[in-house]
Amino acid sequence: MTGKKINKKKRQIIKILAYITLFLILLLILLIFINILLRNEILLTSYQKDSLKNIFPQNHIESVRFYEGGLLSIGSTKTICKSIYILPNEKGKHIINNPESEEAILLIVHEVTHTFQGKRIDSCIKMSLSSLYAQFRAFLKYGSRNYAYYYPLNLSFDIFNRKYFYNPEQEASIIEDYYYLKFLDGNLSNTNCYDCSKNSSGDISCFSCDNYSKKYVLDNLENISLDILDKYK
Incomplete structure (x- = not known):
C-alpha cells in the first residue's frame, strides 16, 4: 500500500513538472513571437x-x-x-x-x-554567460559593469579580470579600439586600454595606454586582435 502511494505521488510530481515545462515552452514561444x-x-x-x-x-x-x-x-x-x-x-x-x-x-x-x-549555438551560449558573468562581477566589485570592458596589453597585470585570458567584452573592446585607432585615426585616451607594471618592491602601478606611443599600442592591438579572430574561426 505504501509503495502504491509513493508511486502515485511520483506520477503526480512528474505530471506537475510536465505541465510546468509545457507552460514555460509556450511562454518562450509567446515571447519570441512578441519580440x-x-x-x-x-x-x-x-x-x-x-x-x-x-x-x-x-x-x-x-x-x-x-x-x-x-x-x-x-x-x-x-x-x-x-x-x-x-x-x-x-x-x-x-x-x-x-x-x-x-x-x-x-x-x-x-x-x-x-x-x-558566438557563431555556433554552443559558443553563443558560452560567450553570453561569460560576458554576463564578467559584467556582474565587475559591478559587484567596482560598482560598474564598465570595468569588464577595460583590458591590459599584458594579461599578467589584468587587475580587473585576474585570469590569463580576456573575457568576451575585453575581446570586443580590443577589436573595437584596434579599428578606432587604425581606420578612424582615434585618440589613445578614448580607448579602454590600460597597462600595469611592477616595481622592485613588487608593487603594481597602472596607467592609461596613452602613456605609450600610438604605434606601440596599435601594433599590440593588431597582434591581439588577430589572435582573437583566429580563435573563433
Missing part, C-alpha cells in the same frame, strides 16, 4: 559593410541581423548569437539615424565581434 512583432530590422549601409570587411569575412557580415527595439533590446544594446538588438533610446536613435557616424561604426564593430565569438 518578432516589436522589432524592426535595420539594413546596413554599404559604408558600414565595407567598414566591417576590414575586420570580418564577408560571409559572416551577411549572416548578422540588426534590429531596433524588441523585447531583447530592453536595458541596453544586446547581441544574441547572430542577432543584434539596438536599444531605441536617444543614443540608439542617434546611431540608427546616423549610420556612418563614428559612434555607429564602433558600435557595430563591437557587437559584430560578439556575433563572431
